[in-house]
Amino acid sequence: MKELAGRLAAVDPDAGAAVSVIAYFDRLAETRAGLEALVRGAAVLAGCPARLVDEERRVRVRVEPDGRRKDSGGAPDPGWPCEPLVPGGPPALWLERAGSEGPSVVDAVILERASAAVRSVLDRTRGRAPASPVDDPALVETVLDADAPLSARLHAARRLGLDTGGPSVRVRAVAVADGPPRIVADGQSVPSAGRAGVGPAVAVADLPRSWAAARTALRFASDGRTQEPGPAVVHADELGGVALLAGLVVPGAEPAPDVRAVEAAATDAPWMLRTLHAIASTASLRAAAAEVSVHHSTLQDRLTHAEHLLGWSVRTPQGRFRLQLALTMRQLMRNQ
Template sequence: MRELLGRITALDPEAGAAVRVITYFDALAGTGVEPIVRGAAVLTGLPAGFVDRSRAVAVRVAPDGSVDRAAADPDPSWCSVRGGSVDGVLWLERSGEPGPVEAVVLERASAALRVHLELTAPAGGGEELAKMAVDSRVAESVRGRAARRLGFGARARVRAVAVSGGAVRVVTASEEPVDGASRAGVGPEVDVSDLPESWEDAARALRFTAEGTGADPGPRVVRAEELGGLLLLADAVGPGWEPVPDVAALEPVERDGVALLETLEAVAAAPSLRAAAAALGVHHSTIQEGVGRAERMLGWSVRDVPGRLRLQVALALRRLHRNV
């Protein structure tokens, strides 16, 4: 690493300095607010400070190392960046735009502060720790500390859970992932160190959930392991993606009324029309009539295996569009 840094510095002194800054602050992550702010001051030769009123943190460090632990808010003209929380701001006491090295110092010092504050005094408690534990951008050692603070040992088997509204949970493999009041995607069972992978699949699974109402029928909780290859659809359907004809064919069904859409959802989930009727609590003839009307709107039969599979995929794609 030292040899590489020497070569980079020889080729481009500013690039070499930037790499040294990155290495420096990566080593400081989690050590404390004051050492990180002191590093920013020493590396730039400028007074540096950090204030986060939500956590009652206020510190300013001069280049000579002197510390003011009752710092005031920074002058708006100084170089600054948010760090640690919405209320926290890190600054260098220089007006105007920061130079290349100063910009890197602000960025990396801010990231180090965020890691430290979210692990030692998270504003959102367990929620912030869970977000840290599943974040692939965070070093594995830091993710491990977050998981331990949540009560999970290094050998625990856990799942990441993505809850509608942006909430994150980490649960044991045997624990009920949600209380049933929210839509949720549940990631596969993994070791603590693999939580980011479980989280990615949980976020995909969340997009396959529905409100469970007439207008949005379907499961409120979806486990990634039960989706199998369907998870790939979540990566294919994004903002601006045009619905395929089968999804568009569901629009007249929806306009016909919630009962017909619920009928198709039941048919897609059941092994037979009689089983779908039992699930809905209606007579078999009622299902037969509804399916016949829906088939005329869709343009294909849903009574055989290929047609039911086509319906299942169309309904899954519809939910993905609704949950982009």
């Protein structure tokens, strides 16, 4: 298919692009991608926001062309290119592209292939067709979707093999960086080779709440490299009131002065971030020295240099707290 698309592109760019679109959505269908992944594919390929609205099944998904989900409650523009989920049905999938000449050839193919894939997922996960295997990502998405009816979420949960018997059954949602969402039993270890956020233990019916908390916790997780120290797996239960910071550090926000100070200090020496993190996360300077494997006197020298760059002392409780906040806000800004 890739070779065919390349040959066609040399003769007719639109035809080559259309074949590439078909191959793209075929791959998503083969991997049993969920609704958000399908709408994201439409947005990225079209280069404009894509929106899915199925009022009957209470589904609303909107994705920006950069791949970020950003739902909107506004009504779709009648002039946008659109496609129904079933022939003769109401429009359900839109490309938010203004224009009076109608959709281009590529836009039409994107809408047709995406809507067919979306229809298959909805029928599979919302009870209109035989359910799919227990590892179906679309079923997981449905269980975690706060806008999905409870009956649809419980139906999907049963197909995933989750016990929906009552509040005594506790499960957690897990958000994984660059990976699909997961659901684990309370007490089960979190299988992750990278950054992950773990939601609180809840009843199956409350998994959307656990999922929202898990996504927040993921923003506090570090990749664990020497230059970016910190825990790779963060539990929402352990954040407490610190989780409120995630609502303050949002995309486009201006970095706080202390965050800028930490960023500037980090460029001064390769040991800076790891040392500052040790100071902020251990009980004493001696413990911090052991954490970074240096002599106590070496740590003292490092601190003197760091304090000069930061502009405040990190040896007092107030200074350490200020450093903790600055490091946390820096992490949130890097994981937006």
